[in-house]
Amino acid sequence: MNVLLTGGAGYIGSHVLRSLVAKGHNCVIYDSLVKGHAEAVTGGKLEVADVSDGVSLSLSFRKNSIDVVVHLAAYIDSNESMIHPREYFQNNTLNGLTLLNSMRECGVNRLIYSSTAAVYGRPTKPLIEESDCLLPVNPYGMSKMYLEYMLRMYAERYGLGAISLRYFNAGGAHPSGDIGEDHLPETHLIPLILRTALGEQEVVTIYGDDYDTPDGTCIRDFIHVCDLAEAHVRAIDAIEAGKVKVFNLGNGQGCSVKQVMGVCQKVIGRSIPFEVSPRRRGDPPQLVASFAKAERELGWRRRYSDLKTIVSHAWSWHKRHPHGYETEERIVERVKEELVVRKKGE
Secondary structure, eight states: OEEEEETTTSHHHHHHHHHHHHTTOEEEEEEOSSSSOGGGOOSSEEEEOOTTOHHHHHHHHHHTTOOEEEEOOOOOOHHHHHHOHHHHIIIIIIHHHHHHHHHHHHTOOEEEEEEEGGGGOSOSSSSBOTTSOOOOSSHHHHHHHHHHHHHHHHHHHHOOEEEEEEEOEEEOOOTTSSSOOOOSSOOOHHHHHHHHHTTSSSOEEEEOSOSSSTTSSOEEOEEEHHHHHHHHHHHHTTOOTTOEEEEEESOSOOEEHHHHHHHHHHHHTSOOOEEEEOOOTTOOSEEOBOOHHHHHHHOOOOSOOOHHHHHHHHHHHHHHOTTSSOOHHHHHHHHHHHHHHHHHHO
């Protein structure tokens, strides 16, 4: 099958790409490289373009005879979305509409959508199910939810077949250690802890220790990125014309920020400095998935459900790539930053 991955050069996208290629799919990676990395693309064909460009999208659909789209391109920082909501609605919602219209124009009617647990907001029960109310508390979750609503209408009116995969907290890296997580700036907990262990930053910041949780810190459900990728492969075969199916992808168990710190310290074998700062706006206290539906209907099984394994695979990647995908441009930028820091200390 010919698959186009928007955002396929990103963290999750690069792992989805590898899983799809391993299953024999022909892949086109459609990525602006504003957030993604060409070095993370280890198969398929890379086209550097933006999802906001409907003309480029339509051209790519036609020349590559695309059968199905995996839409991963998005801004993903919930805290940043509170500061810059316009950018999130533009990039995540309106660009998603551009994608849907280009698909319709070109007769591409199969889509897998990278959604998020942030659409649920602040859940009122321990395990979140797909049928629970959508009440996002930040523009990031809202921007993703609005596109989910669009999918439903396009399915009803135009026969689109779509699957929305609501990710919980992706973590880890490919067991080979050659692709992994690299964001600029980095905002995800596990890589921030590991970067601190490598001396890339001085301290880990814990945002809030006064939540109504056992140790006062936020609780999240961490899912291995390779297990997440496998769900996309299975989802392709489950798409049905005129229907939108929704699946949670998580581990079904929550870990607090302090618990994650503890596991990271055990894997690394030493303590890691941290400091506590006030809560961030838009952070729910707890998000944990029920993933029974994905197991039942997709036949999805997790291979790396243990948090220690997730952290160990991430640590292998970060040790081998302490500065991420180190291109010449990024080396120059890093050296400049180090010189600035050095001058300030003199």
